Amino acid sequence: MGLPANAMALWVFLFRVKKKHPSSIYMANLALADLLFVIWVPLKIAYHFNNNDWIYGEGLCKVLVAFFYGNMYCSILFITCISVQRYWAVVHPLTQLQKDNCVAIALSVTIWIVVWVITVPLYLYEQEVRVTNVNIVTCHDVTRPSQNKMAAGYFLTMGTLGFFVPSLVCVVSYVLMLKALQKNISDPTIGKKRKKAIVLIITVLVMFIVCFTPSNIMLIVHYSLLLSGAKDNLYGFYITTLCLASLNSCIDPFVYYFISEDFRNHIKNTFLCRSERTVEQMRVSFSALKYSKKSNTYTSSSGNTRSTEC
Known part of the structure; x- marks a missing residue:
């Protein structure tokens, strides 16, 4: 589902949307991040169907792990950018900042660089670990005791800075947006903006609650237990939350559909084969x-x- 949906979304943003604006730039980057993640999912599926026995080598294991977490935090950051941009578009519609593509492009490039940098540590320690009692080679599921502190420090930091801080920015943007719309409720054009804002808020909140919150909370709990040396029997929940995190690549196209009328029109015209x-x-x-x-x-x-x- 994520592969055709995001491929079509990226195609629409690149080749059908003639007049680019900040929202379309952020959404195109979000679609690209999802697409880069989805193309590696078959390896993850094969790994679990093979009883968690990784047979593709250390290099591909590191790439899979890096793209998984890179996609999650790319999605969070680009959704945060979309939320802030929508706030500026509603509250300050006449300012040049919310229409400036240069700012959107610079911010998008910065996010890609930051995400690339923060995934570098995942390549620096071994992700493959052989479990001798069951004779399998795991990929990222088991951490060597000598690497516990590095892995725990990394994911505790990412869970805090990569999830909770952007989530707070999104919530503040939505609260300020709704307050601004509430003040001008008598304006007939505000009703439509308010409805679109509420749809966006609900869509993004569902994504955060379903996809990002369980996985990041579980990462913090899992690595806190690992760091303290306590026994961790939460592997089933841990894997389930990572599966939920993968769903964001399927839900993201709904964000584009609900907040962008141009995107809806381009999708309709594409299916009708209209030039x-x-x-x-x-x-x-x-x-x-x-x-x-x-x-x-x-x-x-x-x-x-x-x-x-x-």
Whole structure:
């Protein structure tokens, strides 16, 4: 589900959206992050079907782990950017900052660099561990005692800075957005903005509650127990929460669909096989028809417009 959905989303953002804006830039990067994660999922599936016996080598194991956590924190950061951008678009619609693509591009590049840097430690210690009593080679499921402190310190830091801080930023953005909309509730255009804002908030909150919160809390609990030397019997819950974290690559396209009317229109036109030229002709024709009706005339340019559909 994640592969075709994110591939189509990325294609729409790159080739169908002619007028780029900050939201589309953030969403294109989010789709790319999901796509880079999804292409490695078959290895993870094969690993678990093979009774948690990793047969693909240390290098691929490290790549799989790095892309998994890289995707999770990339998604969190880009969703945070989308949330802040929507806040600026609603509360400060006339400011240049919320329309500046240069800021969005610079921030996106920074996020990719930061995520690449923070995943480097995952390549520095062995992810493969042989469990002799069951004769399997695990990938990331078992940590060597000599590496407990490094792994625990890394994931405790990531759980705090990579999840809780962005979550707080999202919540603050949504609260301020709703307060601003509440002040101007008498404005007829505010009703539509308020509805879109609420849909976005619900979608993102569901994603955080279902995908990101359980996995990050479990990471903190798991590595806290590992650091303290206490017995950890939470492996089943740990794996379940990591599976839930993978769902974000399937839910993200719904974020694009609900918050971007352009995205919905491009998806519809793509399925109807309408070219950009045809869509523009239809738009001009429709505008001319509305104008003629307002002018109490009955002429329309739609008769000269041909649409190309499958």
